[in-house]
Amino acid sequence: MAAFNFDSATLRISYVTGVDEQGKAIVTSKTYRNVRDNVEASLVLSVVQALSSLSSYDFLLAEKILTETVDA
Numbered sequence: 001m002a003a004f005n006f007d008s009a010t011l012r013i014s015y016v017t018g019v020d021e022q023g024k025a026i027v028t029s030k031t032y033r034n035v036r037d038n039v040e041a042s043l044v045l046s047v048v049q050a051l052s053s054l055s056s057y058d059f060l061l062a063e064k065i066l067t068e069t070v071d072a
Contacts, residue, residue, distance in 0.1 A: 004068040009035040011064055013048055015057035027060060035064060 014029040030051075035044075044064060052059040 002070055002072050005071055006037040007067040007069055008033070009037050009064060009066050011035050011044065011047070011062065013051060013059070014061040014063075015052075015055055016060050017057050025060075028057070037066065039064075 011032045012029050013032075014027050016025045017028045018026040020026055032051075044062070048059075048062040
């Protein structure tokens with residue numbers, strides 16, 4: 001039977017750093033590696049809020065990105 005095996009997870013936080021000539025938002029992101037796979041969403045939110053408070057840019061989005069392999 002096939003199964004997913006956790007490899008790694010990253011946390012990507014995106015910020016709005018300005019506006020271009022057409023009025024579209026310029027987005028910059030910061031990636032943090034070595035995130036555990038079993039972290040609760042509320043704890044991730046606390047970390048995102050703490051890190052975002054250190055930035056002078058406006059918070060836009062936070063993503064937890066999982067990388068997994070499939071064993072057959």
